[in-house]
Amino acid sequence: MRILFVCLGNICRSPTAEGVLRQKLQRAGLADNVKVASAGTGDWHVGKPPDARSRQAALARGYDLSAQRAQQVSAEDFHRYDLILAMDHANLRDLKALRPVGARAELDLFLRRYAGALDEVPDPYYDGEQGFEQVLDLIELASDSLLNEVRGRL
Numbered sequence: 598m599r600i601l602f603v604c605l606g607n608i609c610r611s612p613t614a615e616g617v618l619r620q621k622l623q624r625a626g627l628a629d630n631v632k633v634a635s636a637g638t639g640d641w642h643v644g645k646p647p648d649a650r651s652r653q654a655a656l657a658r659g660y661d662l663s664a665q666r667a668q669q670v671s672a673e674d675f676h677r678y679d680l681i682l683a684m685d686h687a688n689l690r691d692l693k694a695l696r697p698v699g700a701r702a703e704l705d706l707f708l709r710r711y712a713g714a715l716d717e718v719p720d721p722y723y724d725g726e727q728g729f730e731q732v733l734d735l736i737e738l739a740s741d742s743l744l745n746e747v748r749g750r751l
């Protein structure tokens with residue numbers, strides 16, 4: 598199974614989701630069964646590590662994002678991944694526009710699918726520290742439910 602998380606810049610939200618899910622998969626002994634990656638709809642930060650604030654907030658909860666490098670999502674990703682999860686409505690709209698006809702990947706809003714009543718992971722880029730903590734709270738919550746779905750699918 599192959600899962601791609603997508604946000605705008607691929608330096609805050611989607612790298613955090615990648616790091617959180619990867620660690621949960623490792624702890625569940627499923628790391629070899631699932632490929633996890635992340636990408637941005639924009640290309641401004643391609644090649645850069647996650648934002649220092651995201652890395653710091655994640656590390657404080659035990660997630661090491663330092664090896665990640667930003668990349669831009671492409672139409673081919675709809676053939677490479679089974680599940681593409683957008684962080685907000687703008688990301689979802691951009692992904693729908695990019696999606697090739699006949700693409701295999703399922704596309705959905707991450708929180709809507711895995712955290713019930715919740716909707717978007719808010720962009721923390723222009724926020725203070727609290728925004729990055731909220732991103733982690735939301736992603737940890739939805740990742741538990743995503744992990745359950747992964748278990749069911751494998």
Ligand code: 4NP
Pocket residue numbers: 604605606607608609610611637641720721722
């Ligand atoms: P992300 O946050 O989409 O969670 O990675 C952002 C990062 C950079 C920018 C916007 C959002 N930016 O405008 O450069």
